Structures are given as structure tokens and as C-alpha cells.
Amino acid sequence: MPSSLQLLHFALEVLGLLFAVTLAALFGHGLWMVRTQRRAAVPLALGREALLAVAAGEPFTEEDFAVLESLPRRYQIRLFVELAASVAGANRGDLNDLARRLGITEAGERLCRSRLWWRRLRGVRLLAAVGGGEGVVPGLFRDASDAVRAEAVEWAADHPSAVVVRALLELLPEPQGAAGFALRDSLLRIGAPVVQPLEEYMETHGGTAAEAALEVAVGLPDSRFTPAALRLTHDASPGVRARAAALTGAIGGDAAVSTLTRLLEDSDAGVRAAAARSLGLLGHWPAAPVIARLLRDGSWDVRREAGLALRSLGSPGQLLLRRALEGDDAFAADMARQVLDLPRSAAGRRAG
Numbered sequence: 001m002p003s004s005l006q007l008l009h010f011a012l013e014v015l016g017l018l019f020a021v022t023l024a025a026l027f028g029h030g031l032w033m034v035r036t037q038r039r040a041a042v043p044l045a046l047g048r049e050a051l052l053a054v055a056a057g058e059p060f061t062e063e064d065f066a067v068l069e070s071l072p073r074r075y076q077i078r079l080f081v082e083l084a085a086s087v088a089g090a091n092r093g094d095l096n097d098l099a100r101r102l103g104i105t106e107a108g109e110r111l112c113r114s115r116l117w118w119r120r121l122r123g124v125r126l127l128a129a130v131g132g133g134e135g136v137v138p139g140l141f142r143d144a145s146d147a148v149r150a151e152a153v154e155w156a157a158d159h160p161s162a163v164v165v166r167a168l169l170e171l172l173p174e175p176q177g178a179a180g181f182a183l184r185d186s187l188l189r190i191g192a193p194v195v196q197p198l199e200e201y202m203e204t205h206g207g208t209a210a211e212a213a214l215e216v217a218v219g220l221p222d223s224r225f226t227p228a229a230l231r232l233t234h235d236a237s238p239g240v241r242a243r244a245a246a247l248t249g250a251i252g253g254d255a256a257v258s259t260l261t262r263l264l265e266d267s268d269a270g271v272r273a274a275a276a277r278s279l280g281l282l283g284h285w286p287a288a289p290v291i292a293r294l295l296r297d298g299s300w301d302v303r304r305e306a307g308l309a310l311r312s313l314g315s316p317g318q319l320l321l322r323r324a325l326e327g328d329d330a331f332a333a334d335m336a337r338q339v340l341d342l343p344r345s346a347a348g349r350r351a352g
Contacts, residue, residue, distance in 0.1 A: 047071050047079050055087045084129040096131030105132035112136045117145035124151040138167050149179040157186040160193045169201050173209035188219045195222050202228035206235050214243035221250035238268035249278020269299035280309025285316045292320040295332035307339035
């Protein structure tokens, strides 16, 4: 029967052996990395030089192609991803054509069909860099992985076909998690091609399904949104009415002024605040007396937006703020003081 001391010695020997094996493995891996990088340095430099010629619009020879073709796939991908972000225009198209010719695009599409989410993510990122993927990436807009969905809708911003835009709009009513921000950002980046289908979407949707659409529309203010925006100011959801007020103010026009003035009397504080802010952004000074009444509102947010809106209306608004300072309502006087004490630069940024 071994004694406790013998067992302790045995345990220490095992630990020492494990430590030595781990150290040897780390050392061996380091050596392997150094040798691999040294071997790859020359071909990578030649491949980078060939790709830089394409990026600069210089003649690309079959010898250049042979250099790139001889590289392992991982090096090809590394070089294309490294360079693609800094190339635009026709030269970017040439780079994408070369990626297709080398089979990199096809490799990215295969990755997108993988059962493993991290491989699909790599595939979408690769296709975002080298182009392509129209036949496979839209199918990932509803991927089980939030990271893959976000990357897929990011990809869509550079591929704004009618089919892709419609597919993105169909995602708006669905909970998106982190991909929701990427979805709205992609639609805003696409810009003009989104306006017509987004108008049609807002004409047929209401409630929470319209909220994300209104947020996108505010970033793309267009008079074609006016009928839908005015209709949605009557929606049962306060969140929709508030966003519709923001969009109405962003578009402007006589109908916008009368609608926003009506919304100053809305039962929801968020809607009243949005309406006051929009009237201030429109610079509609005749509404100043109506906005000034909101300095007595029970909601601090509404009083703040009313005060800021009055400040942005120039002399008429500032006159009403000074009157509020001397009035009998303590809340109105306090808000008027806060707004009037704001530095001009801060008030200017808010109005802009």
C-alpha cells in the first residue's frame, strides 16, 4: 500500500510531465507558425503585388494569374479580403471578376450552405468582400444565427436588387435582435431604391409592423411617404403615431403643419413630444403659442421638447419662453430657464 508521500511524489511527477508536454507543444506550434509564415512570405508578396496591379487598373497578365492560382485557398482569401475594402468602382469589379475566375466566390457560396453557423458567417463575409452570393445569401436573411442574419443584411446593402429590397422589407415586422440595427442601416444605405417599395409597405401596414418602417423612412424623407405618414398619425399605437409625427415633420408641407398641431393634443406624452419636436425642426413659428402651452404639460419630456422647439423658432419662441419665466407655473418657468440657459451651439445642434 503506497504511503501518502509516495502518492504526492507520483502526482507531482505526473503534473511535471504534463507541464513539459504542454510546453513542448506550445514551442513546437510556435516553430511551425514561424516556418509557415516564412514559407508564405514570398508567395504572399507576389500575390499581393499581382492584386495591387488589378486594384490600380494596370494590365493583368497570365503570369500574375498563375501566381495567384498557385497560392493555397486560405492565402487567396486573405489577400482578397485584405485588399477589397480599399478598392471601389470599376477596379473593384475587376477584382470581383478575378475572385470568380479563381473560384473564391464559389468557395464562399459553399461556406454559406454549411450546417455550421460559423462557416456560414465566414461565407457571407467573404462574399461581401469579393462579390457574388445573390443566389444564396438572401436565404440567410432568416438564419437561425443572429450573427449570420446581421452579416447577411449587411451584405444586402451592396446588392440592392428589387428582390433583395423586397426581402429586407418583409423582415421589418419580425423581431431581429442585433440584426435589427443592421437591417435598418442597410435599408438606409441602399437609399433611393428603397423609397417606392417602402411607401407601398407603409400603405398596407399598421401597428407595430409599421414602426421599423417609419424609422427607416425618417432617414429617407420623401414626399411620396406623405399619405402613409398622415394615415399612420391616426394609428391606435402611440409608438406608431410618434414615429409618424417624426416622419411628417421630416417631410414638411402644409398638411404636416396642421397634422402636427393636432398631435400636440394627443393623449400620449410621447406623441405630443414628437409633434413639438417636429414643429420646431420645421421652424413653423406661427405654432409657437400652441407649443408654449405644452410648457405646462405634466410630462417632463413634453415640456423639454416644447422648450427646445420654442428656442429653435427664434424671436417669437424666445419671447414666449421669457414670458414663461415670469408666469405662475413653476414647471413652465423651470423648463424655460433650462432652455434659455443652453449654449447657443447646443441649441443649434438640437435644431439642426
